[in-house]
Amino acid sequence: MTGDGNPPGLILAGGLSRRMGRDKASALLAGRPMIDRIAERLRPQVSSLALNACEGFAGVRDLPLVPDLHMDRPGPLAGVLAGLRHAAALPDAPGHLLTVPADTPFLPTDLVLRLVGQADDRTRIVLASSAGQIHPVIALWPLSLADDLEGWMASSDNRRLQSYIARHPAIAIDFALVDTPAGTLDPFFNVNTPEDLATAERFIEVLSR
Template identity: 30%
Template structure:
């Protein structure tokens, strides 16, 4: 199955006080960790970003199409607009241990019951920035942007989505600030 991935790297990083994609964990940028984990699972990896990230070809990077700072919904909208495969796997730039079976597990539901979004469910918590989406759902984002409802789960719930259970909580751990980065390094 043709699936591309989009790393969501266009956030403000306000708690980190630096571009999270470029922050180093064990000598490598966070985005490098994510890229290395997701790339074997998909055909091609794209980056939704507000600034060009050195070390990655510029032709796989695209800016968020929505200039307002509305959160991950903007990167998802841009990803669904720019990527040409029918299915797009999203992942945030700040989760260096994302599961190595993420795409296989989420895509196992494709074609069953007409679901167009698959989202990991980890210990009762949905992880929507790790969603696998059919590109046809992009048009359903427009009314949310027009009405300034940028809540990711509000949009997801307007679609036919399925929760896929994962048991690996560590694979979905994200790093939001310097303290979490230090704790993550100490545990590694």
């Protein structure tokens, strides 16, 4: 990787949180906003951390806001594009950007280490996977993709991350499930609903014992 250091990180929080019924990034999880837990997990793994959300997002005060560039084109790809442009302007000239969603509070502490280990060129997208499932929002993106992604978004109505990724070299790195007294925890467990929030609280409780 350029700079041979950790990549900058971007938390994607530009979604509508319809299933949660309120902004999920700032939803309290065991007494703390979920996004604080995610930021805490990521900070030691990245060179800098920013938040992608809509202009005016009030959920987090201590992260720089990177707004979507294509407000008429919703979807996480718009956040990735905004993040790639943001990262390209950073002083240490990173080669890649790490993205994670705002709803995965159990991110592995070796997430970046393992993804970066496979980022051996400037073109390959390195994705996280678990239990045989790829998580396309949890990925290392080469900064060199920015113009290509912008062109794709301008010329196609397809907003699926998987469709864009399928056009590029990509590799998925599998992360193990974790056995806990509350059951098996997927490190990329997604908190989308109030019920998921309750499940996540149970895991936090047993993991903190």
